[in-house]
Amino acid sequence: MSSKLLGLHSGGGETEQDFELNLASIIDCFTVLITYLLISASFLTIGMFDVNVPSVGPASNSTAPTPKITLSVKLKQNGQLTINVSGAAKQSLSLSSKDKNWDFDQLAAQVEEMKKKWPAMDTAMISADGLVEYAPLVKAIDQLRKHLPFVFIGER
Amino acid sequence: MGVQKFLKKHPLNEDMALQITSMADIFTIILVFLLKSFSTSVTSISPSNDVVLPSALNSDEVVDSMKLEISPSVILIDDKPITTMREFRFEASDVERDGTARSLNSTLIRERKKRPEKDAEGKPVNPSQILVLADQKTPYATLKAVLNSASSSGFTEFKLVVVKDE
Numbered sequence: 001m002s003s004k005l006l007g008l009h010s011g012g013g014e015t016e017q018d019f020e021l022n023l024a025s026i027i028d029c030f031t032v033l034i035t036y037l038l039i040s041a042s043f044l045t046i047g048m049f050d051v052n053v054p055s056v057g058p059a060s061n062s063t064a065p066t067p068k069i070t071l072s073v074k075l076k077q078n079g080q081l082t083i084n085v086s087g088a089a090k091q092s093l094s095l096s097s098k099d100k101n102w103d104f105d106q107l108a109a110q111v112e113e114m115k116k117k118w119p120a121m122d123t124a125m126i127s128a129d130g131l132v133e134y135a136p137l138v139k140a141i142d143q144l145r146k147h148l149p150f151v152f153i154g155e156r
Numbered sequence: 157m158g159v160q161k162f163l164k165k166h167p168l169n170e171d172m173a174l175q176i177t178s179m180a181d182i183f184t185i186i187l188v189f190l191l192k193s194f195s196t197s198v199t200s201i202s203p204s205n206d207v208v209l210p211s212a213l214n215s216d217e218v219v220d221s222m223k224l225e226i227s228p229s230v231i232l233i234d235d236k237p238i239t240t241m242r243e244f245r246f247e248a249s250d251v252e253r254d255g256t257a258r259s260l261n262s263t264l265i266r267e268r269k270k271r272p273e274k275d276a277e278g279k280p281v282n283p284s285q286i287l288v289l290a291d292q293k294t295p296y297a298t299l300k301a302v303l304n305s306a307s308s309s310g311f312t313e314f315k316l317v318v319v320k321d322e
Contacts, residue, residue: 030180037190047212047218047317049212128296130295130297131297133295153299
């Protein structure tokens with residue numbers, strides 16, 4: 001009885017129903033969705049650095065306390081890196097270039113050593129010669145931030 | 157000869173049916189992949205075509221704020237061109253005594269005053285925060301001048317936007 005109602009029996013059934021999935025509409029939807037997602041997709045992963053700039057103007061405007069020990073790094077046009085420690089401790093050294101480029105691995109090693117020597121050191125000032133490009137500056141900041149949370153761009 | 161024999165045994169059917177089932181399978185896989193990688197982050201930061209961001213290994217999380225973009229020919233604030241440059245150098249008529257650009261200074265001061273303390277949803281927003289998207293070839297002198305302009309205008313928190321180097 002039920003099979004008759006449903007028309008499921010084979011041969012001679014008046015109410016056989018063949019249902020075919022209409023893939024054309026689904027393909028249309030998929031095409032539109034895929035096109036939209038491809039156009040709006042971003043294949044770059046963006047990140048951000050927190051940096052500071054020394055106060056411009058009268059010193060009285062600055063509300064931040066002066067750090068006890070400050071590390072100053074300067075990128076020179078010829079590939080040299082000069083590192084100066086100022087404040088409660090003093091040290092200066094110059095890192096020579098590596099294949100005419102700045103040696104950021106050595107910078108990282110030196111900063112790590114200095115951080116172990118002076119754990120209170122938490123601030124770095126980074127500057128460069130006028131024509132030094134932004135990319136190596138970012139690499140230097142990247143290395144400094146591993147050990148020092150506060151990085152200032154500029155010179156006091 | 158062999159081809160002709162083959163064609164006699166298997167004549168070509170004029171009506172070629174498109175294999176939609178296979179296409180649906182492929183589209184499903186591509187769609188699932190794209191949906192998985194679709195970013196729903198708060199900020200959609202996309203630099204201009206002529207700005208190549210530098211790469212860095214370590215970075216902080218992305219936040220939403222006012223964008224300051226430095227390209228070789230123009231400085232943009234929230235995608236609006238403010239200061240024209242030639243190869244990262246300000247126009248002679250636009251340069252102040254301290255090396256900053258007059259047009260940039262005035263715009264930054266105006267933008268800083270306009271910045272609300274809360275966003276449209278009522279959440280507190282840091283009005284003195286600014287995102288800096290600079291091309292990787294930007295000379296330090298230009299970058300310093302731009303940062304000094306922003307600092308003088310009341311922006312105290314700078315976030316340098318980089319590409320994560322994985």
